[in-house]
Amino acid sequence: MFEQGTERPGSSPLLQEDRDGTFVCAACGEALFEAGTKFESGTGWPSFFDAIPGKLGTRTDTSAGMIRTEYHCLRCGAHQGHLFPDGPEPTGLRYCNNGVSLRFEPAE
Numbered sequence: 001m002f003e004q005g006t007e008r009p010g011s012s013p014l015l016q017e018d019r020d021g022t023f024v025c026a027a028c029g030e031a032l033f034e035a036g037t038k039f040e041s042g043t044g045w046p047s048f049f050d051a052i053p054g055k056l057g058t059r060t061d062t063s064a065g066m067i068r069t070e071y072h073c074l075r076c077g078a079h080q081g082h083l084f085p086d087g088p089e090p091t092g093l094r095y096c097n098n099g100v101s102l103r104f105e106p107a108e
Contacts, residue, residue: 007100012045020036023103023104025080027076030055047094047095049091050095054074055075057072057073059072061082080097081096081101083095
């Protein structure tokens with residue numbers, strides 16, 4: 001999470017998570033995504049069309065030979081994934097998240 005790595009696509013158990021709840025940063029526990037914003041993107045990584053306001057920071061990432069927007073937990077700086085403009089409505093965004101960077105907390 002602090003070296004901007006990622007796991008193999010399709011390997012995260014969070015891909016099948018469909019209960020109500022909140023996805024939190026695995027490093028510090030900060031709430032990042034509400035379960036209702038998760039969608040199946042077909043990429044092999046948990047994807048969301050919106051984040052909880054004020055919880056993520058971004059920076060430009062050119063490490064893969066292209067320009068991408070990397071996002072991270074604002075509280076602790078843990079790398080979460082990359083943001084793309086090809087998600088569903090209402091935002092049109094896709095937060096493509098590393099599964100190992102998140103934990104799921106079910107609603108009570």
